Amino acid sequence: MNQTTCSTLPDGELFCLRQTDVPFYYSTKPELIAGIPDTYITLATPIIAYWVLSLFFHALDVSEWKWLDKYRIHDSVETQSKNRVTKTQVVWAVIFQQVIQTILGLWFLDEDHHHLADHTSKVSAYADRLLPLIESRSVAETLAYAVYWWFIPVGQLLAAACVPSSHIAVFFQNVHNSIGSSLTLGNTSFTALCM
Numbered sequence: 703m704n705q706t707t708c709s710t711l712p713d714g715e716l717f718c719l720r721q722t723d724v725p726f727y728y729s730t731k732p733e734l735i736a737g738i739p740d741t742y743i744t745l746a747t748p749i750i751a752y753w754v755l756s757l758f759f760h761a762l763d764v765s766e767w768k769w770l771d772k773y774r775i776h777d778s779v780e781t782q783s784k785n786r787v788t789k790t791q792v793v794w795a796v797i798f799q800q801v802i803q804t805i806l807g808l809w810f811l812d813e814d815h816h817h818l819a820d821h822t823s824k825v826s827a828y829a830d831r832l833l834p835l836i837e838s839r840s841v842a843e844t845l846a847y848a849v850y851w852w853f854i855p856v857g858q859l860l861a862a863a864c865v866p867s868s869h870i871a872v873f874f875q876n877v878h879n880s881i882g883s884s885l886t887l888g889n890t891s892f893t894a895l896c897m
Contacts, residue, residue, distance in 0.1 A: 826843075
């Protein structure tokens with residue numbers, strides 16, 4: 703089952719990608735999990751991850767394990783005196799935010815994603831742009847492959863992780879500063895982690 707897809711370049715040359723030329727993270731299946739649209743997986747994954755991690759850290763927080771005390775950022779007495787909301791209020795606020803997130807996600811995300819992108823033509827277009835800079839077609843194709851499948855996705859991931867996080871952290875830091883506390887981790891501001 704070694705499929706090859708080819709695209710004709712503007713100069714008439716064929717540019718081909720074998721199925722084995724795609725990175726490990728790429729899937730040609732229309733749905734990641736059969737029977738569940740990717741839209742629903744996209745919406746459910748962050749919510750599931752949030753609750754699994756929150757419950758894990760909550761379990762560590764309420765555990766009586768003494769060896770964890772040296773890893774606490776604040777003493778429990780200090781934490782309890784600073785908390786102005788109850789855990790129930792926090793849970794309801796998180797659920798409210800996740801309901802809004804899910805509604806907006808259902809509104810913005812489209813379920814008709816059953817078409818596969820023509821990756822071959824996109825990689826070949828990058829190779830064409832690189833060809834005037836690099837004389838060798840094979841080097842240009844290799845570099846275009848790396849840019850398309852690795853550099854752009856990594857750049858998108860870093861931008862998605864840092865840009866919104868730093869803006870949110872700045873907002874909350876301003877809110878906390880107006881209350882009189884600071885949003886810092888040790889001596890490092892959350893905004894400094896991504897900037």
